[in-house]
Amino acid sequence: MRLLDRYILKEVVAPCFLGFVVYTFTMVMDQILNLSELLVRKGATLSDVAHILLYFLPGITAFTLPMSVLVGLLIGLGRLSTDMEIVAMRASGISLYRLLRPVVLFCGAGWLLSSGLSLYLAPWSNYRLMQILYRVAFTQAKEQIKPRVFNESIPNYVIYIQDIPATGESWKGVFICETQKPENPRIILAREGRFQINMEKRQAYVELKDGITHSFSRSSTNPENYEMTKFESSAEEVDASSLFPQVEVQKRDREKDIRELFSSIREREPKREPTRSLWIEVHKKFALPFSCIVFGLLGLPLGIVNKKGGKSTGFVLSIGIILYYYILITTGEKFAEEGKIAPFLAIWAANITLAVAGLIFLVHSARERSFWGFLRRRAAEVPGPAAATLRRAASNGRSGGIVLRVPRIFIKFPNILDRYILRRFGFIFAMTFSSLAMLFAIITFFELIDDALDNHKPLYLILKYIYYYLPQMLFYMQPVAVLIATLVAFGLLSKTSEVTAMKACGLSLYRISLPVILAAATLSGAAFYIQDYVLPRANRKANALRNEIQNRPVQTYYQLNRTWMRGLGNRIFNYNYYDSERERFNQLSVFDFDPEEFTLVRRISAVNASWRGNQWLLDKVWTREFKKGQTSGFKIIPRMTIDLPETPGYFFKEQKMPDQMKYLELKNYVSELALSGFDTVKFRVQLAQKLSFPLVSLIMAILAVPFSFMMGRRGALYGIGVSVGLAMVFWGTLGVFRSLGYVQVLPSFLAAWSPNIIFAIVGLYMLFTVKT
Template sequence: MALAKGDREMSLAELREMVRRLQARGKGRVDWGRYEVEYHKKFAIPFACVVFGLLGLGLSLGSKKEARSAAFGLSILVIFVYYVLIRLGEQAGDTGLLSPFLSMWGANILLGAIALVLLYLNHREAAFDPLDPSHYAILLTKRYAIVPGVRRRPAPALRSVPRRGARPVVVVRIPRMRLPLPGILDRYVARSWAGHFLLVLAAFWSLFVLVNFMDLFDEIQTNHIKGVTVFRYYAFFSPGILHLLTPVGVLVAVLITYGVMSRRNEITALKAGGISVYRAAGPVMALGAAVCLAMFGASEYVLPPMSREATRYLNMIKGRPVQASSVESHRWVLGSDGRLYNYDYLGPEGARRRDRITLYGLSIYDVDSQRWQLRDVLYVASAAWNGMSYDVERGWRRAFGDRASFHELSRARTREIEPPSYFGQEERAADTLRFRELQAHIASLEALGVDVIPLRVQLHHKLAYPFVCVVMTLLGIPFSFVVARRG
């Protein structure tokens, strides 16, 4: 028995035949739209190579030499925007909100129009720089500043004021307090480093979000997630992404800054003027230390609440059960049968292997939803998944109502607990806790007899990872001169 092909497995002729057949039956665009969208998609994405070529040419034809490298970084953002438009257009075309042609070709039309405008401006203005916003302001000024037939009124002349007799003036001289402000060299190097750092960080962030969005797109469509939920997820997830990518951005920014200065012989000019390389590296070292302190502050006060919110929205996108947790990671999960699960900690092996998890301090509450009464409570100190069931240790069980009972459990095996996939989680404890909170969390888990070595590693990671920015700065300075000599 042959399996039915999906719209992505069909050829062009099969797609056209399917659209014609559904239209002949009187079906609406909602029914045959996805086949028409897939038909146009097979042409629109290959044609994007032409659009990207024109757009890249328009962005690279700048009057400054730095425009080419900046355009390369901007191209990553262009790719991100294109694929987001393609994905949103595909969803709008499948649901009938847009015509199939416009949903697939809209991104090409928009970016192609921008490319043609940039090429026209480069042809019209010899000194036009597409990456300099001031050039667009100059063009608008030339276009609207002079209007034929309109003359400006001359400014009213100032009436002369009769001079009065000279009066004695007492001048008190107060010595100025001169603060050690950054000099011209410091500001020049810092401005160049900051520009490259922000550009690299934005490019890496765009790639990270693009890959992550493509990975979640099918689940977003399957679970009918609203766009505002996706936007909030990436808004809360972005600080964690930037925290992860910042050391790499620092290294690349140092390589570019001093590499460009060396290629322009600016380092040679500084040496000729009596300024050493160590003095020229001072601004970047100070900026690296400032970024290091900012990263530690962010990991303490920004990342923990942001990570908790990002995990909450990620559970919505993936269709997972509702999870509620306090700052110390005591979790509440609603089971598929209506029971409530509460556990203190999910074993470290659970973050690495989903088929081998251990739940510590697990309590299961069976509530009668009709009368809102507690029917049964099961507590175990640990529940370890062995592949088919859970091995529970040191617990008890109490039943309420007409058949009230109580008995203790020393060691047993049960299948009434939800499988490991139900307790799947994407976060690490260190991402949602501050340094002091993580220390207290480790102490509480040690009292339960849990292996806390992975958490201690994460505790030291909170201190060590921000310092990587200083290390990357020290590594980048000598390597930047090698990059300049060898290209």
């Protein structure tokens, strides 16, 4: 290998590796928090967490490796072009075609690695990941039963838990409605309970202690036929299959390697069974790795003509090309599934079009002709107004005009130097932020495309989901973008000796970094606003759309749509239907219970109930009162009025989860739960995080400033690498401390604020000790 080849490879390998790390980290960023909580709070073993991450990575890397190849070429060759090294090579008689040799070698290596992942390793790891997730989910299925929420996921059971301690081992205050026999339902109340799973036999039990069972026959005309049974302990086997993911012995098409796919095709063809989906997977496993070669043909000419933007423009350009590639291949896959086009053409169309475009660009670049200039000249030959516009643009002519001179207003801050630094920081921040947004859109689209196709859902639902979930992901990505922008902006200023010039003019590093610190503080303020006024509604919309795409029951957030709900104080309502316009219930039952003993004190049943004035009017009523586990009174009343604090508006009010509440809403919710004696540990951690997390952008800027000045003249790539490393450390720390707060190892304040405090102290110490 000659010196030139080694030099080109050295230039493209570093940004390729960096792009690979950035893309992979972006895709696993959300999983880091989930895995840390799984390890600390839910009791999963370290081995399970490590295996989940290990099996998760091959499928991700098969996706990110071709993208990284394109980024490496565009950034590496863009740097050579920016520093006029490509001009020097051409002046020395080196043809552009000569540069193809190291580029083809580089892309060929990427193609081989990606092929190994796509054809064999990724399908195997995806199947193993599904198996281990099933096993972990089986053992952690009880986590799906939340306190103060009516859980109806177990067939024929409605389960309501008053409280679940932080240890999660037992339930306090259990209310169960069992309807295996609809004509004879049972109401069970117990002081304690727990959910037990026998994984080997795949059985689940609800164990209850110190409880009473209430039962009566709805078919009976006499409501006096009422039975009560006390028990000290009880174990009921339940059908909990809906809590666990269903794993079939037979692999799905996307979890088969290439040999298994061809074997399945050979088995189906003699039986005349459809093989279209199998051929689509076959072509995908070859086409996606081959994109490394296609990106090489396209990246070489685009990289060397990228002179003004350098590395930053190369990164943005790569995102645009990747977005086009995956949109085209996804659209083709959908058409192939519907039988509109052949699988080969559907999957390979993106490679073919980009390869043709790359060859055209390559030929024009080798001849030192501008392809865009060629298009302008051809288009300008067309008669009409458009031609005149293009000719004026090509001539760079400027029409005369009136020049107005406005007196300059002197502003002490931000001065011209502050605005220069802010422009540099703002450009890199906007570029990074938009790139991460496009990357997230691509990742999410491919994450849900299989569900949409399997469930025959239109693709626009995925786009709507991305639209509504994007604010949440950008909320998480904003600190990373601030970190990268700060490190790269000051890194580039240091590399070009502009920081040295500023210091020579008497400016300290503190004064130089002030506009970026203030900009980060402004972004933190914007994060507070987004968290309170944008995310709650957007998250609810996104959750509903995701459930629709995956064919899950759409979660309702209005109590109007529920037949079970908790009232004010110690009361539970059950009804068949509630007419909000007429303010009328059908088949209403009201359960009043003692919160200390968790036993019924009164039960009211009415055929109809309507709101009259400021009272509820009940028709065809019977009431039963209890004392010390025995019936103390029973009445049958044709019609009665009752004063309840729950007005009609209460049954129509919106129910929100903590992450869908504003700060003050969650604060009031925590106070209400605490007054009722419930465990509020998790909610207090989430409340504290609503104040701590928006400030992460400011913390990242404080941390990045001294790092950027310490990098010296190493440049942007080094800064991006450092920023990704810091982001990974911070994200892991955030997840661990949050989980420690959930299990009460740390107070809620420290669980939420410790990562900020630790990284802020480190950043401030480095900032005050850096030479200035």
